[in-house]
Ligand SMILES: Cc1cc2nc3c(=O)[nH]c(=O)nc-3n(C[C@H](O)[C@H](O)[C@H](O)COP(=O)(O)OP(=O)(O)OC[C@H]3O[C@@H](n4cnc5c(N)ncnc54)[C@H](O)[C@@H]3O)c2cc1C
């Protein structure tokens with residue numbers, strides 16, 4: 001088990017899952033604010049950039065490609 | 081000793097590596113994923129349910145060949161630059177955590193390169209498809225295989241092609257109810273594609289029957305000539321509208337019905353990842369209905385030292401990728417096309433080429449799909465560009481249209497919407513594009529600082 005935070009809230013996942021895998025596994029479907037409402041995973045393989053999050057302060061990380069590490073701080077990105 | 085660089089570690093790239101090693105070359109293989117295997121063998125040692133994998137023993141043999149041979153394998157290596165000259169080829173990559181800020185640079189100089197960057201899903205837009213809970217069929221498959229999670233509790237699968245079957249099966253195995261699989265092609269098209277010369281389908285037929293059995297066991301209905309034509313919901317998916325479609329995939333009025341669900345997986349085929357091949361200068365053939373790298377029988381592209389294999393040269397599945405990769409790698413290493421060791425792959429390739437033609441005949445995208453769009457349906461997801469804006473500028477050159485609407489100028493660089501924007505422009509009477517949306521100056525996302533730090537790149541290997 002690993003534990004990350006998403007906008008401050010704790011979320012548990014399985015060791016080795018991608019950030020998108022942890023979030024979807026926890027029943028979350030959306031974690032980014034776009035011009036048209038919330039978005040989450042779409043292509044699942046790093047192509048569409050819909051799943052972008054900030055991880056430990058680094059912006060623009062594709063949640064579907066980044067393996068989650070215990071203690072990761074994941075934050076929502078808002079498209080102006 | 082000849083040094084062969086291989087871009088991509090899916091079935092095509094892995095077979096190319098094995099082929100190049102067999103012909104006596106030294107190999108450097110780069111893939112941006114954390115693990116080898118590409119889309120077909122996407123996996124995680126602890127999280128993947130083995131029932132979701134196919135031909136796993138073949139993957140083991142390919143990895144074994146890499147481990148035993150003179151091969152450098154770089155995973156987590158995103159190739160963002162590729163060039164070919166009279167002296168050789170050069171690839172530049174960043175290596176490390178996906179999109180991390182602490183990645184290192186890697187430069188590979190080689191005598192030849194096999195480009196095997198594969199494809200990604202082509203999901204046609206549908207009104208409401210930007211709602212959370214809508215994913216591509218490939219995403220549903222990738223999350224099931226790699227992470228062991230289901231995209232929803234009650235999922236509708238819609239699109240076209242045999243790939244929808246393993247997707248539905250995987251979804252069921254990771255715990256989602258699958259309401260139905262909607263295949264847009266109608267029975268006559270499916271029969272035209274699949275029924276003639278059944279003996280050519282040896283091997284494939286068993287795979288289909290296995291998936292069909294899976295669908296039956298999980299009581300998943302397979303409905304041909306139907307499609308999800310609208311996704312319903314306010315903040316997330318709450319349901320879909322399903323309709324019967326005609327032979328051109330145009331929804332048939334009066335057949336619409338609502339179905340409750342919390343996830344939708346869309347997949348209308350695949351589109352190749354051409355940017356590396358384009359950067360290397362390879363000739364491309366086709367239009368928005370399908371555009372691929374041109375190769376000859378030896379998998380050579382139009383550019384000396386550059387070979388291509390796998391979904392990049394046509395959509396025909398993993399068997400085709402394996403056969404083409406084997407030929408490409410062997411030839412790139414200087415092996416001879418008439419070498420007896422290539423007999424198997426060459427024979428397999430003619431079978432898989434026939435398979436590709438069947439796929440297109442049975443499941444190829446039909447032009448009537450645009451009838452399920454509204455004027456305000458978003459086509460470019462990144463920049464939220466609606467169909468109306470694209471149609472209004474259909475008569476100006478593609479580049480000007482993009483600048484005016486911003487279609488394809490967002491973070492995904494037109495990867496997701498390119499083909500559909502071109503289809504909408506073509507339907508509205510606009511000019512056909514030769515390369516359209518596929519040319520991208522930087523092949524994979526790099527941070528500005530990483531480019532600046534290039535001077536400190538490791539010496540070429
Ligand atoms: C999401 C998805 C899931 C799929 N799942 C299945 C399945 O379960 N079963 C099935 O039969 N078919 C599946 N397919 C179809 C699949 O594409 C083919 O069966 C097969 O994998 C094609 O092999 P390939 O080697 O041509 O390409 P791929 O397997 O796609 O391999 C290409 C590789 O190139 C790498 N790459 C691309 N660009 C770069 C770059 N710039 N830098 C570094 N590396 C790069 C990618 O990371 C990838 O690993 C799937 C397709 C997709 C898109």
Ligand code: FES
Pocket residue numbers: 040041042043044045046047048049050051052062063064065
């Ligand atoms: S879901 Fe498309 S890039 Fe992550």
